[in-house]
Amino acid sequence: MHSPDSTSGTRAAPFPGSGLRPEDLGSAGFRAGHSAAYAYATGSMYKAIASVDLVVRMGRAGLLGYFGAGGLSDEELVASIRRIRAELGDHRPFGVNLLSSRPEREERSVDVYLAHGVRRIEAASYVRVSPALVRYRLTGAHRDRDGSVRTPNLIMAKVSRQEAAEAFLSPPPAAIVRDLAAAGRITPHEAEIAGSVAMCDDLCAEADSGGHTDQRPMIALLPAILTLRERMAFTSPAAGRVRIGAAGGIGTPEAAAAAFVMGADFVLTGSVNQCTVEAGTSDAAKDLLQHARVQDTILVPAGDMFELGTKAQVLRRGLFFPARANKLYELWLRHDSLDELDEDTADHVQRRILGRSFDEVWQEIKSRYVESRPAVIERAEQDPKRRMALTFTWYFARATRAAMEGDAGSRVDFQIPCGPALGALNERLRGTPQEDWRHRHPDDIARLIMTGAADLLSRATHLPTPVAAA
Template sequence: MVTTTPVSGLAREAGSVHDRLLQLDRPFYLIRDAHGIAAGEGAVPGAQVLAAVPPLPAPALGDTDFLTEHGVGHAYMAGSMANGIASAEMVIALAQQGFLASYGAAGVVANRVDADLARIRAELRGRSFACNLIHSPNEPAMERSTIDLCLTHEVRTIEASAFLDLTPQIVRYRLAGLTRGADGTVVARNKVIAKVSRTEVAEKFLRPAPEPIVRELLGSGAITNEQAEWARQIPMADDITAEADSGGHTDRRPLMVLLPEIIAVRDRVQRELGYPQRIRVGAAGGIGTPAAAAAAFALGAAYVVTGSINQATVETGQSWQTKRLLAGAGVNDCDMAPSADMFEMGVEVQVLKRGTMFATKAKRLYDAYRAHEAIEQIPAAERNSLEERIFQRSLDDVWQECITFFEQRDPGQISRAQDNPKRRMALIFRWYLGLSSGWSISGNEGRVSDYQVWCGPAMGAFNNWVAGTYLAAAENRHAADLATHVMRGAAFTSRITQLRWAGARLPASACSYLPEPLEPGTGRNR
């Protein structure tokens, strides 16, 4: 019999339906009774169930193995940002709220990396975190230094980025942590999360370490005979992050294409080699909103990685001038520019275009590098223009600064350039590319037009999403808040999607997740 008296506890107004959907740890039923359509937590006698979804709290998204293996509460990672932009403060703040975060060691001098890793370990007291290892083909000493420090501080996870091929240093880290478990299986204490945008690179990390590198490490005493033998039984990585259109190093691949492609490669290699534990595949690039994160999980991502949006948070190492530039960016305010660390190879990075002329100036330097074999071959008028408009000093002075810099950091760079004018020109041009991110980080007021700010379109999408909310202002953006809202919003969006698949039609105002201030320590809206 159809009920004639309205059942108490049902939500009938759009706002009330929205609030019910936000109760992520409870089931949601959409019903039709004699009084119309309503939402509740279960079926109602005499009413028709139009659609129903089970509880979906944010920690249930993604692969639960990711949570277990990394000791975190959410399948979410804040990716590394070089030059310490992904700061110790950011890593600590996120880890204390149950999120995995990667310290941005790339480009940071060794003594600071040493101090930051020591601080992170001391403050986190056993909580999980990662440290970035960026592939540095022109500065191999940097890779070696980072791995040395990670091993010294017993950092149990590294995020490997921008790799084109495996190097002895990343293999050394992986194999140095191999041991035999109580059940006789090989255990990799040193975890590797490899961020890739190409299937051929992904496959290198999906397979065991190359035998020639293993033999080299064994011969040098870096690993034991047992570790060399065990190396054949495990892949180089525990997790593969499919990096789509992101800030910094990127191939600007569409996530809808890249993620399924990497998952397919993973499945093929897994079948071939029969690993006892499946390698997880996560998603990065373009993830700055709950809808983007929900889409990645729907595609099969084991976890999601954010990057650009974290730059504009309170805890990062960026200056407030840059944070405010980022908070005003739109989805079209990005451009590609030559990379400082892979300048000679023509590799580009994605940077912020709004409020800075860096991309235009950096491209001009690369054009000059390609057109000439030495600084001395650059026409006088062009050289004067470069000195006045880009370097703001003579190129001879820049070269002397390069000598001073590399004598302390990597003397081999100078010795290799002494009799190689082309390489000397590259180091001089890389001076500008390298310092430009430092000017952004320090907030150098005289160099605003030269700021190099790594940024992808996710930044603009995030800004559009939070417009009109408390997160519109950079001063209110805390990294853990952003992570919480992205994951809660992704769970909310996923429930909406499930209801739509079941044929349900809900008011538009009931279907949007907007961030509201969180209760401290709870992860819930006030």
């Protein structure tokens, strides 16, 4: 039920004996490899919602947290890493997100991570591995005296598709390795040993979750990826050493226990940490989140992948954003330009949703891209449907910003990524001091989930054997 332990090369019994402790669950290799007390991590959340304070709080508790670097400028990223390093030093665990993006953006992020000694990244939204990701993985790779390959830069990949899982369980693509070596981006020795390593150390099966989601059910996704690892291990020993974790829906001890029973080497939480003191979003957003129930989320178009039809899961309760976001997407599907909208519809969109005219929105968009990405503006001015998409997704960006800043005048338009796991945790905390988010901290949630899971599994090993009915 668990992968071969990377520190011992042996497979541990799933849940031996009784009196399990939280530190007994999952992979000992995960705990040793990340200097973490539990086989547990907090995932990154866009624009530093997974904040410096959140990551530092986890690290001081001996737990692993990933900083939400997506959407930050290079200057903000560098300043955040320096703050984390100053607080945690060199020996407490932390990681930083690397979001699949434009090649030049990924390259700049990897430059920052290598320059500042970031040894753990969470790779998210990748369908295939990129040159920047391969460069990060192989930089510093070497053979020890015993011949074993060491990769100082550790990658946790979050995937929801088996083909993406296969890419991360495989060695770096040979063509990318050759190109990087030819360009002097990696050394000949690093290129030579590339075939002996997998693209990641930890592979997280991301089921139905807050934010971008493929809505995969954990009960199907996790076993499929575990089976894939076992099959690939026959031809690639490095694949067999990759630890497989579970994310999406992990918000209670019961959910974590179920993941460990299915064979997860670790668990990763997301939405539940957004409703804590340390999360980098507004008090107004947290006030809404702490009242969410399991049924209070809904799918909307993902603003950054609007034209691809990608979906994101957000909070619905008390908000107009979901209905308005879906309305904009329906209009975009049915029309080829803003000029095709009838007068009443155009007026409704401008007054009630955007809060300003199409021309005013377009001027804001142009001012944002005209210097950094002028090709975006040139294409949109030649393609009316593309211009409509940019105009509509301006609303998505504003809704995210309003939620993070707690803009009281735009409260009903808050876009708040959220999965059902938070509703389950809220139910569990109802009637306790932690019902109020002002008494919630990410390390305390980790202890609640992992201690509760250990207790559940301890009791399960002592259940009486059922007697068959006559």
